[in-house]
Amino acid sequence: MADDRYEPLHAAFRWQVPPDFNLAEACCGRWARATPKATAIYFESDSGCRAQYSYAQLQRAANRLSNALMAQGVRRGHRVAVQLPQRFETAVAHIAIQQIGAVALPLSMLFGAEALAYRLQDSGAVLAIAAGEAMPALRAARPDCPALRRVIVVGDCTTARDELAWMDVLQAEAASFTRVATRASDAALLLYTSGTTGNPKGALLPQQALIGNLPGFIASQDWFGFDPFDESKPSDAVFWSPADWAWTGGLMDALLPSLYFGRPIVAWQGRFTADKAFELMAAYGVTHAFLFPTALKAMMKAAPRPKRLGLKLRTLMSAGEAVGDAVFAWCRECLGVPVNEMFGQTEMNYVLGNCQRLWPARPGSMGRAYPGHRVAVIDDDGRECAPGQVGEVAVHARDRHGVPDPVFFLGYWNNDAATRAKFTGDPADSWCRTGDLARMEADGSFWYEGRADDVFKSAGYRIGPGEIENCLLKHPAVANAAVVPKPDAERGALVKAYVVLADGHVGDAALVAALQAHVKARLAPYEYPKEVEFIAALPMTTTGKVQRRVLRLQEQQRAGLGAGAS
CATH class of the missing domain: 3.40.50.12780 (ANL, N-terminal domain)
Known part of the structure; x- marks a missing residue:
């Protein structure tokens, strides 16, 4: 067990934020000068390609791309979309965008045309840097994105009108570039959150x-x-x-x-x-x-x-x-x-x-x-909760x-109302709500109780899915599990488990009984899943989170309830 050095470390911590700060300089420029041969990125692909890139190589490629972006009319504050997987060019794109003071708009390779169109249109992105394999969806989205003037294509892909090949673009530019000066508070990244209701919101992050x-x-x-x-x-x-x-x-x-x-x-x-x-x-x-x-x-x-x-x-x-x-x-x-x-x-x-x-x-x-963060559990009125109280x-x-x-x-892009709603008061001096429920013990440790819309009540008992899911995972037949409420006229909701089977196991009535007994023996009687459904894969976000909301809505629809039912 580690010594508990938490309190003196936290109390002594002081932020040291310089007035001028730039991600490109902090993450590449200074290393390209001080340790140019040091490895920045090891690359490997499922096609068998392997490469190793130094900080000097990263900087030179970023300089060429910065020059190319400037030649295409990209300026400070413009949004530039980056739809690339894990690879060297992705890091190059981010360094290059920050060097000119523009705002990077990262986009998942998994996005379809509709998801891309919404984000590109809402952000007003003027240029996109995209992998060749992403181009079919991006091309389908472009008619709805009038601000998007050019696309730089990375990898094997025949370029069409208003599209430029990555290697051609970089080879035409100089390997030197003078970075613009940015303030620490200047916008750097626009990241769209998935959210639980409505359209995604663009969170604008500063340097x-x-x-x-x-x-x-x-x-x-x-x-x-x-x-x-x-x-x-x-x-x-x-x-x-x-x-x-x-x-x-x-x-x-x-x-x-x-x-x-x-x-x-x-x-x-x-x-x-x-x-x-x-x-x-x-x-x-x-x-x-x-x-x-x-x-x-x-x-x-x-x-x-x-x-x-x-x-x-x-x-x-x-x-x-x-x-x-x-x-x-x-x-x-x-x-x-x-x-x-x-x-x-x-x-x-x-x-x-x-x-x-x-x-x-x-x-x-x-x-x-x-250290550096003040975090608490608060109630609906914005008051800090007592130790052990869920909020x-x-x-x-x-x-x-x-x-x-x-x-x-800095706020949600073009959505001041959502920004204000995120805080309990003045965004510069108040609590910012996360939508996640937890309890904080007297020692300052937090214990997760689930998303505000994941926790449910069954026969008056408050059910958090995490503990039940963890218990199910300990059974050798379970590869993964998600617990959601199933509407029930008598109890309000029943505990239902969706289970992904481990290899070699069969989902039958005997296993359902075994899983129920497994949970009953380890948790409170009201926590065992009254119903178990075996499923090939759980719905997941691209960041690896289980989308319990999808399963919850499915249960509501099966029960003949509207999507807004609780």
Whole structure:
């Protein structure tokens, strides 16, 4: 058990945000000058392609692209879409966009034409940088996006009108570029949140948001190879995460922080599998990683005893769903590393979590507020809840010393009403609500109770799905599970479990009874699933979160209720 150094560390922490700050300079420029030959990116694809790129190579390519963007009329404040998978060109695009003071609009490779059209039209993006395999959907979306003047295509793809080939564009430009000066508060990224109702909202993040992420990143990665008590010792970390670089989890929790500290990150362009995850970590000597609970569950099932694989892994961070004690114990006992759970949102990321090197963590806990962040559980009226009372997790715009927290978004794009609704009062000096329910114990540790719309009542009992799902996962027949309410006239709702079977198991009445008995024996009597439905795969977001809302709405429709039923 780690010594508890939390309180003195948190009390002593002070934000050091310079008035001028630029992501491109912080994540590439300074390293290209100081350590030009150091590896920035290891690249591997499922087609067998492998490459290694230095910070100097990253900077030269970004300079060429910055010149090309300027030649295409892109200027400070313009939105530039980036629809690319994990690869070298993705990092180049982000560095180049920040060098000219434009705003990057990351877009998932999984988006169809309708999803693309909404985001491109709403943002007013003037140019897109897209992978060849994304072009059919992007071309279908373009008629609805009049502001989009050009598309730069990366990879094999025959270009059409108003489309330019990546290599042709870069080869025509100089490898030198003078970066524009940006303020720390200037806009840098526009990330659209999926939300639970209505159209996605674009969260506009400032340059300084990365600084706001750093305490959580370095703490959750157990100081990322640095010695927290001897700063003269350099880091030898190698980072990897399967998280999509188009999302907060991949961009702000993996790519940009790794580059900020001048360390290499592994880019894997391919589908996630447990076997490939182990292979990549062994091949590149990955020391630090961010893996979603769903990924860890798959890896646990695939390799219950993975120590023979020769991994160099030292620390894991996980987020998106509660890890649960089964995965927590497997990481500690079988991988030989701690797993630090983290919590954050696109609007204010990396605010809660664990750092087992400096303070103790219990399985299932969301952790404590990371240094620099003031986090609490509040009630409907915005008052802080008593220890142990369930309420909504909220982050204050100012830290415990009254200093503005740099982690916050600037607001929702073209949606002032939604921005105001996110806060309990003045956005510059009030609580920002997350929509997630938790309780905070007297020691400052948070315990997740689910999304505000995931928690439900059955016969008067408040049911949080996480604990039941974690219990089901401990059964050898269960690969994954999601728990939702099934409408019931007598109890209001029944506990229903959707279960994905592990290989070699058959979903029959005997297994249903066994799973019910399994939960009954471990949790409260009212928590066992009254109904179990076996399903091939759970609906998931692109960031690895189970979409319980999809299953909940399905149950309401089956019961003949409208989508607005609770």
